[in-house]
Amino acid sequence: MPGSVAIVGVGQTDHRSHRPDVNGREMIYEAVQRALLDCELSINHIDAIIIGNMDHFESINYVDTWSVEGSGAIMKPIMKVSTGGTTGASVAIAAYYHVASGLFDRVLAIGWEKNSESDTTGAIITCSDPVWDRFSYSGAIPSLATEASAYMNQYGVTQEDAARVTVRDRGNAVNNPHAHLRKPVSIHEVLASPMLAYPIKLLDICPRSDGAAAVIFASDGIAQRITPRPAWIKACSVRHTYTWFGDVDYKQGLVSLQRASAEAYLRAGIKSPADELDVAELYLPYSYAGLKWIEDLGFCARGEGAGFVEDGHTDIAGKIPVNPSGGVLSANCIGATALLRVGEAALQVMGKAGPRQIPDVKQALATGFGGCFWSDVLILGSGRP
């Protein structure tokens, strides 16, 4: 039986397009110091560290060893976990596994990225099979655009429907001092932004950010002594599926997210997610995901995502507020991005989300998305499981 585990501290940098003032290691230091400060621990209290980022983005291939000065891992166990877009959720889940195993009491999870240091598309295409997918179909934007076109065609969804997701997330980011893009945008501005790959326009897609996140996990008994209101992990679920892009059945929804969330809801005892969850921090790297993937999460029925968003159910005062932080569309330091979802969900449960706090959060959902349409799901709660 796994032991109960809670998040007790969260730290993040102020995400920017460029952070010339610090190298990657120094940027990690900043986030970790903020996490330690958040829960009044010192680095000496940390038993083990999990760190992750995107392969090839900074050309640092041994991130676990290279980072120790910044991560605080000198003379501690540290390992790298890298799963593409889901990296941030994977480091969180690996940290959870470490504590739940009973072998470690306080484990630090770190995600970081310096998107400004390389050609990120050149790096990201290395997720594609070099013989079969890389030359004939490649890149994050084209693959998401293909998904969007299938979804639009299936349910009669419009570019304007998708634009509402950008407008919501960018509007929420105004309340998040750490977000990279904090200027609200209008539907008109989204529609008028340059077309990148139909139907994705510049304001439909996430920015490239420099930033780091650090989240501290603690075991039952210790967590309660660190903070009066820890965010307990109620469920983690991982579904990594296709490696051939052509094998993805775009008409079935995001199957990995359907499966992962169904398992997580079962473990957390959730039957009606939109009613029982108080807030959701979703890894939505582009606007259309904010329509389609909330169907896969069971917030509404298939094909009803656009109406659900238009009716305001995902707004701050709605039935299930989505991305009070501003989400991925407002800050995307990739290796940190999914960990930020987990950290933001934890802050909501702990009541420490400041101006972006949703009142009285008892249960929060966080997701990660990456690679070839795979998903990680975490459910956090205020009650010890």
Added chain:
Amino acid sequence: MIKPEKTPILSQKGQIAMPYTWWVGNAGSRFLAALRDDARIIGNSCEECGKVFVPPRKNCGYCYRELTKWVELGNEGTVIAHTVVHFSFSLHPCRTPFAYALIKLDGADVGFMHVVRDHPERLSNNVRVKAIFRDRALRIGHILDIETFEII
């Protein structure tokens, strides 16, 4: 037409082309600017453990606190360990034979990795060496603004 089972196996060539621009950060930039502008080597030290680091960095990894005290180091030091390289490789900083040396600069507590281009055969551990800088016009704020260490 289905190809026969004994069809010769094919392979395909590719490469990833990834130009990088690494931000050196505030601490590192002060160090490189001192090489470029002043032909001087600077470091910083930890107020907790007292270690003097070169190149300087934002924080002490051992005490996990910010480094704020800056120190000017001499341009001379002692070779702690070295190797003379004889094999050729495109990424070597100079023509073989040359030496890679771990140099304890005067006033520093950690070693400084650099090259000895000339007379590597005369090198031995504990020998004293001195940094030789490139001409001012050729210095760009790079670790190889120090062209070589020379045996004193």
